[in-house]
Amino acid sequence: MRFTVVRSLLISSIYMTHESNDYQTPSIEQRLEQLTELCVELSSNHDTPLLTEHILRVAQRMSNADGGTLYRVSKDGKNLHFNISINDSLGMYQGGVRGQAIEMADLPLLDINGQANLNTVAAYAANMRCSVNIPDIYQADGFSFTGMLQFDQQQKYRTVSLLTVPMLDHENELIGVLQLINAINPQTKIISTFSDTDQRFIEALASQAAIALTNQLLISQLENLFESLIKLINIGIDEKSPHTGKHCMHVPELTMMLADAVHLTDSGPLADFKMSVRDRKELWMAGLLHDCGKITTPTHVVEKSTKLEMIYDRIHAIDCRFEVLKRDAEICILKQKLANADLTVQQQLDQALQQELIQLEQDRDFLRHANIGGERMSMEDQERVKQIANYQWCGADNVMGNFLDQEEVDNLTIRAGTLNPQERSIINNHIVLTIKMLEALPWPRHLQNVPEYAGGHHERMDGKGYPRGLRGEQMSVQARLMAIADIFEALTAKDRPYKTGKMLTESLDILGRFCLNGHIDPAIFDVFVRRKVYLDYAKRFMDPEQLDEVDENKIPGYMVL
The missing domain is CATH 1.10.3210.10 (Hypothetical protein af1432)
Structure with missing residues (x-):
């Protein structure tokens, strides 16, 4: 197993000589205090970018690391995304709250065959759910360090020790990976290894951080779900109207x-x-x-675009009544003309018919306009509706009655808009x-x-x-x-x-x-x-x-x- 090889390298490494009593790493008490303070912040800070940056910086201080990177799992779970990367010696600060843009590509968690990618240290730690502690990447085998070596060459840097810890939540689900580089002896400034104590504290830190980030993610997901449900209600209203x-x-x-x-x-x-x-x-x-x-509002009320609209716009029924009035007027005149052959009388009857038809057409146009609704209907227009309502007509039941019933009058005299009281x-x-x-x-x-x-x-x-x-x-x-x-x-x-x-x-x-x-x-x-x-x-x-x-x-x- 690669991890066995790595652990054997750690045990036999010459850098273990720096684990002497003169190595002034933070004390157990100091590390516990740092971990406790971070736990408090994890429970109270809801600013995820700020929180992830603080996690990495505390991990650096706790282990005297020169630099580090915090990866987050991509939404599709197929990649490790560079969230923040820091290197004190190089003055590097990418990602995080105010850092420069991340220029590094995501690390795939799967190879081209869809199998777990065990080639890079971060992907291996993520897929195997275990920590990897390497004393010197230049003396280690079993992993590809191409990216790190190119980075060293470009930056004139030397990456030596490497501690990579998966961030797992309470259900052992991968949240991210915390990777630290180059443990520095604060007294000699010489690069050392990450000790077993370093590893255990960073693993504890990573575990607490993963749970806190998971909680924040769950809260965010619940808030998004709730907002989506609200939008679903609005879609329902939209579909109704x-x-x-x-x-x-x-x-x-x-x-x-x-x-x-x-x-x-x-x-x-x-x-x-x-x-x-x-x-x-x-x-x-x-x-x-x-x-x-x-x-809960009925669609026919929300959608009422005219005063007489219900399932259909009843203005068309009133149009039919006008046609009945016009027909009856014509029949009445024709009967009178048949009863009186005098040409002068017949001309007068024709003129009276035309005037009546014109008046009926004007009244119909007026009711059509009144039916549309508006900001304000004048009292004069409301009175005209009531006058037209008193016209007499004979319906299908062969009973004479008012041209408009009271409900139609009430709707057509709505003062503003299209809705009755x-x-x-x-x-x-x-x-x-x-x-x-x-x-x-x-x-x-x-x-x-x-x-x-x-x-x-x-x-x-x-x-x-x-x-x-x-x-x-x-x-x-x-x-x-x-x-x-x-x-x-x-x-x-x-x-x-x-x-x-x-x-x-x-x-x-x-x-x-x-x-x-x-x-x-x-x-x-x-x-x-x-x-x-x-x-x-x-x-x-x-x-x-x-x-x-x-x-x-x-x-x-x-x-x-």
Whole structure:
């Protein structure tokens, strides 16, 4: 076995002479203290790049190594990836937190035949799950040291001793490989071997590091899984209504853009608002989930693009009724003409018929337009709908009745949008269900505010919002941020079935009026405009045709300094 050969080389090596009492390596107590300190950091530090670098540096100090490399297993498990490489004598620092880019290729764990690669020391240690301690690579056999020898030649360096330890987790799964080179006698500065004590401590360190990195990986995987499940919910909403799918993606993006701008604000009422990495993750999660309750909203309500739409647009049924009215008018005139042969009377009857047909056609066009919906329907138009509703017609049951029933009148006189009060209540209920769904989850401490952030984006500063009627001071800054993001995205979106996307200037004008009437937070709106968040968002997500030139002096509720 190669490892047996290597161990025999270690035992017979002349470098063992440096294991004398004069060799001032760290004491057992010092190494235990270093290992304990590292274990504490492993349990508390969640910055993986910083952590892996610290692991390597502690391993260097613990063994007096001149340099070292920490490999991580690639995602497909087929290679060892250079994560960080350090050499003190050469001043080399690659990878890690601030090092230069890694220039070395990955080490394959399998050969061309798909068998375990036992050719290089690091791959051997990884595949065999054992440590390899070599006193002098120039006197060792059984491994290919081509890469190291080329490195020595290029750098005018001499690699002598080598300690390679696999990093295995609690299930003996390979996490990475820790490789140290050239143990240095701190007193004589002569290259020595890595002692048995060095090896045992590095193996202990590697084991603890592997478990910590595994835990971090598992946490990361769970977080990714959770975020993927959230996106799965949004896909479900998207499939129910492709017209609102982008809303679930764009609102979190705009929320974070605005939150970052507020975070950078150093004056005014928002100067104290700051966000940590965890705070940002919590807000991002809330943004993704802010409309999750819509998964329960009936599709015909979400997709209602006209006032009369249900399974189909009932305006076509009304079109048929107009054809019946026109037919009946023609029949009535024809009967009168048959009863009176006077040409003058017949001409008058023809003129009356034409006027009636024109009026009916105008009324039909009017109802078609009223059916589309908009921001505001005038009282005059609502009254005209009611007048047309009183026309009499004879249906299939041969019974005379009003041209429009009350439900049709109620829908066609909807003041804004396409939803009647009952449907609006169903839509608004999505936020109640969002809160109910989110509050039912066992959130970890660093995500415990997600329900409040996500559930507050329809509240208003003046307390007239829903579902809880909270006032501004009762809402978190994060909820107020999301409220502005939600409104602005809705104004500018081009994918809604009931409207076209508004121009940038008009959207800011409407949002500014919301600021003045107590709907949104004026301080956050000020940041939204002053730091050009609206423009950054527009360039990323809006149609270029919507990006007209904005005169900030004319935006209601905003004061240019």
